[in-house]
Amino acid sequence: MNQFLINKEIKENIFATKGILWLFVSSLMLSGLSLGFISIKELSLMAQNEILVTVGKVILGIALLITIILGSVSISNEREQATLESLLLTPNSASSIAFGKLIGILFIWLLVFVTSIPYIYVLSYGTGLFLSTSVLIGILGSVLVIIFSGISIAYSIFLKSSKNAIIVSILTLLITSIPIFLSTTMKKAGFGKLIDSVSPVSNVMNLLKEVIVKRADFISLIHYFIPLVIYVVAAILFLKFAVSKLNFEGGE
Amino acid sequence: MIIETQNLSKTYKNGFKAVNQLNLHIEEGDIYGFLGPNGAGKTTTIRMLTGLIEPTEGVAYVNQENVSEKNSTIKKLIGVLPESHGYYSWMTGYEYLEYFYNLFGGDPLKAKDQINYLLDKVQLLERSNSRIGQYSRGMKQRLGLAKTLINNPKIIFLDEPTLGLDPSGQNDIHKLILELNKSMNITVFITSHLLKDIEVLCNKVAIIKDGNLLVEDTIVNLQKLHSPQEIYRIKTSDTALAITFLKSISGIAKMETEVDYVEVTLKNVQETDLIKRRIVETLFMNHIDVFEITKVKSSMEDIFLNLVNSSTTSEVKS
Amino acid sequence: MKKFYLLLILPLVFIGLSISKVSAQDVSSSISVEITTPSSVEVYPGVEGAITANVTNNTSSDMTNLIVYITMVDVVKNMTVNLEDYSADVPVVIPELKANQSETVTLPIIYVYPSEYHLYVTVATKDNLDIISSPSIPVNIITLTKIDYPLVKITSIAVPVLLLLAFGFVSIQRKRRNMTIQK
Numbered sequence A: 001m002n003q004f005l006i007n008k009e010i011k012e013n014i015f016a017t018k019g020i021l022w023l024f025v026s027s028l029m030l031s032g033l034s035l036g037f038i039s040i041k042e043l044s045l046m047a048q049n050e051i052l053v054t055v056g057k058v059i060l061g062i063a064l065l066i067t068i069i070l071g072s073v074s075i076s077n078e079r080e081q082a083t084l085e086s087l088l089l090t091p092n093s094a095s096s097i098a099f100g101k102l103i104g105i106l107f108i109w110l111l112v113f114v115t116s117i118p119y120i121y122v123l124s125y126g127t128g129l130f131l132s133t134s135v136l137i138g139i140l141g142s143v144l145v146i147i148f149s150g151i152s153i154a155y156s157i158f159l160k161s162s163k164n165a166i167i168v169s170i171l172t173l174l175i176t177s178i179p180i181f182l183s184t185t186m187k188k189a190g191f192g193k194l195i196d197s198v199s200p201v202s203n204v205m206n207l208l209k210e211v212i213v214k215r216a217d218f219i220s221l222i223h224y225f226i227p228l229v230i231y232v233v234a235a236i237l238f239l240k241f242a243v244s245k246l247n248f249e250g251g252e
Numbered sequence B: 001m002i003i004e005t006q007n008l009s010k011t012y013k014n015g016f017k018a019v020n021q022l023n024l025h026i027e028e029g030d031i032y033g034f035l036g037p038n039g040a041g042k043t044t045t046i047r048m049l050t051g052l053i054e055p056t057e058g059v060a061y062v063n064q065e066n067v068s069e070k071n072s073t074i075k076k077l078i079g080v081l082p083e084s085h086g087y088y089s090w091m092t093g094y095e096y097l098e099y100f101y102n103l104f105g106g107d108p109l110k111a112k113d114q115i116n117y118l119l120d121k122v123q124l125l126e127r128s129n130s131r132i133g134q135y136s137r138g139m140k141q142r143l144g145l146a147k148t149l150i151n152n153p154k155i156i157f158l159d160e161p162t163l164g165l166d167p168s169g170q171n172d173i174h175k176l177i178l179e180l181n182k183s184m185n186i187t188v189f190i191t192s193h194l195l196k197d198i199e200v201l202c203n204k205v206a207i208i209k210d211g212n213l214l215v216e217d218t219i220v221n222l223q224k225l226h227s228p229q230e231i232y233r234i235k236t237s238d239t240a241l242a243i244t245f246l247k248s249i250s251g252i253a254k255m256e257t258e259v260d261y262v263e264v265t266l267k268n269v270q271e272t273d274l275i276k277r278r279i280v281e282t283l284f285m286n287h288i289d290v291f292e293i294t295k296v297k298s299s300m301e302d303i304f305l306n307l308v309n310s311s312t313t314s315e316v317k318s
Numbered sequence C: 001m002k003k004f005y006l007l008l009i010l011p012l013v014f015i016g017l018s019i020s021k022v023s024a025q026d027v028s029s030s031i032s033v034e035i036t037t038p039s040s041v042e043v044y045p046g047v048e049g050a051i052t053a054n055v056t057n058n059t060s061s062d063m064t065n066l067i068v069y070i071t072m073v074d075v076v077k078n079m080t081v082n083l084e085d086y087s088a089d090v091p092v093v094i095p096e097l098k099a100n101q102s103e104t105v106t107l108p109i110i111y112v113y114p115s116e117y118h119l120y121v122t123v124a125t126k127d128n129l130d131i132i133s134s135p136s137i138p139v140n141i142i143t144l145t146k147i148d149y150p151l152v153k154i155t156s157i158a159v160p161v162l163l164l165l166a167f168g169f170v171s172i173q174r175k176r177r178n179m180t181i182q183k
Helices: A003-016 A019-039 A048-080 A084-088 A094-123 A130-159 A162-176 A190-198 A200-213 A219-243 B042-049 B071-077 B093-103 B108-121 B137-148 B167-184 B195-201 B219-226 B239-246 B269-285 B300-309 C002-028 C149-179
Strands: B003-011 B017-022 B031-035 B057-062 B078-081 B155-159 B187-191 B204-209 B212-218 B230-236 B252-257 B262-266 B290-296 C031-037 C041-043 C048-057 C063-074 C092-097 C102-110 C115-125 C128-133 C137-141
Touching: A003 A019, A003 A094, A003 B093, A003 C149, A019 A048, A019 A094, A019 C149, A048 A084, A048 A094, A048 A130, A048 A162, A048 A200, A084 A094, A094 A130, A094 A219, A094 C149, A130 A162, A130 A200, A130 A219, A162 A200, A190 A200, A200 A219, B003 B042, B017 B042, B017 B057, B017 B212, B031 B042, B031 B167, B031 B195, B042 B057, B042 B155, B042 B187, B071 B078, B078 B137, B093 B108, B093 B137, B108 B137, B137 B155, B137 B167, B167 B187, B167 B195, B187 B195, B195 B300, B204 B219, B204 B300, B212 B219, B212 B300, B230 B239, B230 B269, B239 B252, B239 B262, B239 B269, B262 B269, B269 B290, C031 C063, C031 C115, C031 C128, C048 C063, C048 C092, C048 C115, C063 C102, C092 C102
Parallel strands: B031 B187, B031 B204, B078 B155, B155 B187, C041 C137
Antiparallel strands: B003 B017, B003 B057, B204 B212, B230 B262, B230 B290, B252 B262, C031 C048, C048 C102, C063 C092, C063 C115, C115 C128, C115 C137
């Protein structure tokens, strides 16, 4: 993989797409939430471990939204601004171009995560949960970002339109997040239980709760990690398949 | 041959045959013009020669290497300026060239010198730290040309390099291409709608229509063999009087007069010598001295239109 | 005549009331449940525990399918509790309880969110509509610590300000670089 491709993607995500401004807006959201936990009556009654789970979900939600948008426009934008042809005419493979974009997006997630660490620290103050919460959010966020940005980049290749790729990527995120909207009873049995167990978003949310709230040990959580690993592999394979279709064979 | 194609064809998935049995021959050091009307298959041909798309039939060789087999090797030897060429508007000109320099695996120690040299060559050195978004169209085109040369290529492919430029901009590009060809012996494969570009730059030309090669030859031969008509400039001792007598000669289709000469267009190319003799004899008999009869070359436009509009299409070997 | 009807109706009313009272007394005493251990709970969050309850069939006939489950109420926030969060939402079913027999059941629980609760065990059966609950035990899940409010306020203001400054700094640096002439 070409480091210069990755450097360019990082710079573009920060400068061209106003990445720092996005970080500022997401920090505003986390600030608002944190101030809410100490000032709004209903929120202030929440236990600290519950607060950490809520903040964890918000951080992951922000990261997912930013990264699927960046992924959706990655290749289609190059096509729309007529820079793709020049890129493909360099000795770098289409694969290194696509995966360079994935790593560029992972870097943005890293910035979001680093920005959120002060909030995790102050909200976990005194619980001894700062390290485990941070590590957990870092790992789970990385996994989700790889899955959804990989899928979004693939959509960007197939659909050749930024607008369409964004819409389909958001729909994919919503579909995989369906279990979040189901009631507890619905998730106990039948179809609800099935989709709750296979949804990557659902597995991540459940993991947050198990570790932060119930302080479960790692061995008992293996069944949550297995679907996530499968999704990561599937997303990467899907992206590789999309890369094989990255060409000008349509006569554009 | 530095570029050679053998029965190169491309049929897209929707069944459209863009290029059919193309046989091109380009020598090292040529400035090779590739002409054709819109949709003739020029861009498709360039994309096959540069390895961007696979031919359906036939084979293309660049620097004696099969393009399909040695794709990444060939990409290091060529520079391409596509017709629709975009830029990263947030980058500066310098950053843009630096990016592509690194993508081609250039030596980091020589990067600054190479980039500044090229920026100077295309007259963008003073604006190298401005964002590309602030560049004019001409500046962007010159930057594109600099990018095409960033990897010191042996061959450059220029697809409509002067498109959208004013005459001054076009002139700058012409000078640059000629200089590159002369000083660095770079082979240039150029497509253009501006036939004057081709006339000024190229030593060899191919004309393509509906994916088929109509002709491939040097410009001199094209003018000899495919001129639609013959035009002669005649200088005499009395232009006005000469015109009255020339009107009576049957082989002359058209006359255009200037102050000190008259240009006659002959009807029948096959009877050129006969008509010329008639002209000289008529003027002599009427005591008008003929100082000069010189042939005026057909423009590329004339040759192009003649070939493209004719009903038969046959390949002519160079 | 009116007096006669009143004398006729009133005894019937009293008889009816005493029948229903007898019935209520009969149902509520047919099953009894009490928490045997623990008598109270005071723990930190995350601790696993178990509630042991004794269910007795006080009747002379056998009972089937008695559902025994935990109920909790938060007496500080004045609300009921989602027992799934406490892993205490799975009831124990006693398939058969013979006449005048007792059975001890164990109900697992994880003490999760800090607060004060009353916990009790309830028995329900398909055969009658009344719900029988044990007396409750106090449960106190001790909060580890409180959030440092000033620290939260400082962080909530400082982080966005720093990011804004970073954005401004980077923009100015790029503009300055663009204005210098490359030599």
